[in-house]
Amino acid sequence: MEDILTYGFMQRALVAGVFISIACAILGVFLVLKRDAMLGHGLSHVTFGGVALGLFLGIKPLLMALVVAVFCSVIIQKLREKAGLYEDTAIGIFSSTGMAIGIILVTLSGKFNVDLFSYLFGNILAIERFEVVIAVFLAVTVIMVISFFYQELLYQTFDAEAARTSGIRIGFLDAVLAVLTSITVVIGMKVVGILLVAALLVIPSAAGLQIAKTFRQAVIISSVVSIGSVIAGLFAAFYWDLPAAGTTVVVAFLVFLAFGTLRILKKRGVLE
Amino acid sequence: MDLAANNEPLVSVKNISFSFGSTKVLEDINLSITQGDFLAVIGPNGSGKSTLVKIILRIYEPGNGSIVLLGEDLKNFEQWDKIGYVPQKATNIDPFFPVSVREVVGMGLLSKKSFPRFLLRRDEKIIDQALEQVDLKDFKSRRIGELSGGQQQRVFIARAIVNQPSLLFLDEPTTGVDAETQERFYSMLGTLNQAHQITIVLITHDLGILNKHVNKIACLNQRLVFHGMHDDFCNSELVQELLRGEHHLVCHRH
Known part of the structure; x- marks a missing residue:
């Protein structure tokens, strides 16, 4: 354990990983309960377009991905609200188009290389110092914004109609959630990559929801599962040379499986 | 503003019409609700009962007309803490949603708070009081x-009354609940209506309740077919005609 922490790249990976995983888990609980888990998946595809645009224009891909993802999240939200599109339709349109534009730009720029692969599959061990700073700053921002709107988000997620009659601005909260999701997807991309970032939003939260009795419990358990999975991924990469991203997601899935089994056993009266 | 002292209605609906696309749901509705009323809103399926309440609560935007709620134009209405609402689907919740009874009742307090809307230690006492009123403190x-x-129904009532509202709206709250529980x-x-002076608007299919607690009735069928006192309702031939077949009308007070 001491060995692992003496490496600068491991320290950076752990710090960024822990903060990002908490942001993913907290946000994920709201998305899963709102049946909006596909928003993260869709925005991850949009993020690919942003990364490609960054590579094409020679601008830092992380920053370009952030701008593109936030912009598209707002548009998706507006389309759902104003244009009468079904929620998954708006996501489907943007995710496919984002991916398509990304493929075109990457081909035009001739940069289908290791750089792009690290965004697609994640490479947290190669995270740079400035990326750690940005990731931690954004993760803390996401966590703080959710904390400020926690009660309203909970009410809206549980019963949107009644929340509206309590003077809660549902459309505004949906937009906040969409923007936070886009930010989280972009920073989560460094941990597990574009292809798996949606898993970090969904699986730890789904695991926590298997055994939580209160919303607060769901948030805490999901965060613990998320942090544990990311750390397990880092350890697997360090000691066994396994891919951190893949291991993170598989560990989270195994915890989900365990908690799901626990719930079924409790429901059938096998366990108290 | 003391609306009762000025003899003004708590809710005043004027010339409200509403359509879902090309389907007309409500047409030229005029209705007022005064303090202390226990108003039952009845009518056949698809008659616009829920839609009317949702328009009054600004969940839907009306096509035309105007609404004054607690003395304020609905467009600028801010006194949401004086309104309680139990939606139709309240008893149809996701059974696995991880939220405690305390958390649900606490949601009702948010309308009284400004940003950031945090629940404080003193709110616990208010939540306890609301749960006591519905006899669920131990839950x-x-x-x-x-x-x-x-x-669950009583929890939603506790959430709706936690701010001690002036007006309580309930949309078919007893759907899927056994007769004994309905009675209680x-x-x-x-x-709540008599002892706590809460004005109640109840959308219901259960005409049995009309004889016990309700003092006014509004009968909708896209238009407002009847709006008046309980006894007059029983003598209205138009209403009897409209509801025949769908409901069994019992028009004597117990």
Whole structure:
């Protein structure tokens, strides 16, 4: 354990990983309960377009991905609200188009290389110092914004109609959630990559929801599962040379499986 | 503003019409609700009962007309803490949603708070009082999905009355609940109306309740077919005609 922490790249990976995983888990609980888990998946595809645009224009891909993802999240939200599109339709349109534009730009720029692969599959061990700073700053921002709107988000997620009659601005909260999701997807991309970032939003939260009795419990358990999975991924990469991203997601899935089994056993009266 | 002292209605609906696309749901509705009323909104399926309440609560935007709620134009209405609402699907919640009874009732307090809307230690006492009123204080820490339909209903009532509102709207709150629980539930509404002076608007298919606690009735069928006192309702041939076949009307007070 001491060995692992003496490496600068491991320290950076752990710090960024822990903060990002908490942001993913907290946000994920709201998305899963709102049946909006596909928003993260869709925005991850949009993020690919942003990364490609960054590579094409020679601008830092992380920053370009952030701008593109936030912009598209707002548009998706507006389309759902104003244009009468079904929620998954708006996501489907943007995710496919984002991916398509990304493929075109990457081909035009001739940069289908290791750089792009690290965004697609994640490479947290190669995270740079400035990326750690940005990731931690954004993760803390996401966590703080959710904390400020926690009660309203909970009410809206549980019963949107009644929340509206309590003077809660549902459309505004949906937009906040969409923007936070886009930010989280972009920073989560460094941990597990574009292809798996949606898993970090969904699986730890789904695991926590298997055994939580209160919303607060769901948030805490999901965060613990998320942090544990990311750390397990880092350890697997360090000691066994396994891919951190893949291991993170598989560990989270195994915890989900365990908690799901626990719930079924409790429901059938096998366990108290 | 003391609306009762000025003899002004709590709710005043004027010339409200509403359509879903090309389907007309409500046409030229005029209605007023005064303090202390226990108003039952009845009518056949698809008659626009829920839509009317949702328009009054600004969930839907009306096509035309105007609404004054607690003395304020609905467009600028801000006094949401004086309104309680139990939606139709309240008893149809996701049974696995991880939220405790305490958390659900606490949601009702948010309308009284400004940003950031945090629940404080003193709010616990208010939540306890609301749960006491519906006889569920001992269930505070339970997950709401673990409660029976009737108990869940009472939790939603507790959430709706936690701010001691002036006006309480309930949209078919007894759907899927057994007769005995319904009876207790309506008695509780009667107490809220009589002892706590809460004006109640109840959308219902259950005409049995009309004889016990309700003092006014609004009967909708796209248009407002009847709006008046309970006794007049029973003598209205138009209403009897409209409801025949769908409901069994019993028009004597117990």
